[in-house]
Amino acid sequence: MLDQICQLARNAGSCIMKFYNNQKLVNISYKSDNTPITNADYEANNIIKNGLLLITPDIPIISEEESHNFINNRHWNNYWLIDPLDGTKEFLKKNGEFTVNISLIKNGVPILGVIYAPFFNTLYSSFHQNAWKENNLGIKEKINVAQADVPxxxxxxxxxxxxxxxxxxxxxxxxxxxxxxxxxxxxxxxxxxxxxxxxxxxxxxxxxxxxxxxxxxxxxxxxxxxxxxxxxxxxxxxxxxxxxxxxx
CATH class of the missing domain: 3.40.190.80 (D-Maltodextrin-Binding Protein; domain 2)
Structure with a gap:
């Protein structure tokens, strides 16, 4: 399933890059907290949500780009959490520092995570106790945290x-x-x-x-x-x- 989620993130990232490379396609509006949202956010959201519904039709989804009644969701033990375009401000500034985020929550713990940075074509993923990075050359390797004398x-x-x-x-x-x-x-x-x-x-x-x-x-x-x-x-x-x- 992790491979399928990684491909979903890449599909959403490809969609986002079409907007990134042609700013004339981008429509900007603002949320109640005055943060920007674009049609790239919404289209990426639809790609991910539709894909997840095919892969795991019985697991509910919470997305940043949709309205959710928190009270109605409180009984969910397992659910998907998605941020289709994390870093919309960076997307609009065109500095490349934006990502597609997908995670699976089980009993309050995120057990699967996928982060795709489409501008850099770099994908990070994890399942339980294993984490990987796949760079823009398609080379995938396990990753681990590391200490430093000067952090x-x-x-x-x-x-x-x-x-x-x-x-x-x-x-x-x-x-x-x-x-x-x-x-x-x-x-x-x-x-x-x-x-x-x-x-x-x-x-x-x-x-x-x-x-x-x-x-x-x-x-x-x-x-x-x-x-x-x-x-x-x-x-x-x-x-x-x-x-x-x-x-x-």
Whole structure:
């Protein structure tokens, strides 16, 4: 099934790149929180959703691009989480730092994760305790987190916040890289980066695929109080995550 999900992500990515390479095709609107959304988001969403319904017709789907009544979903133990175009701001800035995110949640834990970066033609995937990276040459290899004497911290390119500034002031030795979308999780999973501190708001579809890949590669994703970031809908009050950090 993982291979089928990877192909779905690639199909959605190919669709997104048609818009990326011809901006005249892009129609932009704005959500209630003033974040942009485009027809590329919607078309990628349809590709993924229709594909998942064929592969696993009995598993429900939660997507960033659709309205969901949280109360009605709270009894779901197993479900798909998708973010068809993570990093819409980066997509519009044309810096390439956007991804397709698909994850499978089982009893509150992301057990399968796929992240495809179509601009770089690079795909990250995981199932249980194994994680892989397939580069633009089609070479696929297992990946693992790695420590470093001077850790590389990855932070959001489009979401600066005061708490992050305070956090960085307390660390003496580190290197810093700003990066869009869930690529931050991927750099930790492959051993390039070590820490992704996040204080601002995220939603479960922003983090689940990256979370799955990081834990499969030997890392962790925890809230600042030390608890695992959890996707159990029955123990939540909304789709919004607590602040967290991902680390090697």
């Amino acid at each position: 590389l911290l990855v932070t959001s390119r489009s979401h600066p916040d005061k708490e992050l500034k305070n956090y960085l002031e307390k660390i003496k030795n580190y290197k810093l890289k700003k990066l869009g979308s869930s690529l931050k999780f991927c750099l930790i999973a492959e051993g390039t980066a070590q820490i992704y501190p996040r204080f601002g708001n995220t939603h479960i579809w922003d983090t689940a695929a990256g979370h799955a890949i990081i834990i499969a590669a030997g890392g962790e994703v925890k809230t600042w109080s030390g608890k695992d970031l959890n996707y159990s809908l029955s123990s939540r009050y909304s789709f919004v995550n607590a602040s967290f950090y991902a680390s090697a």
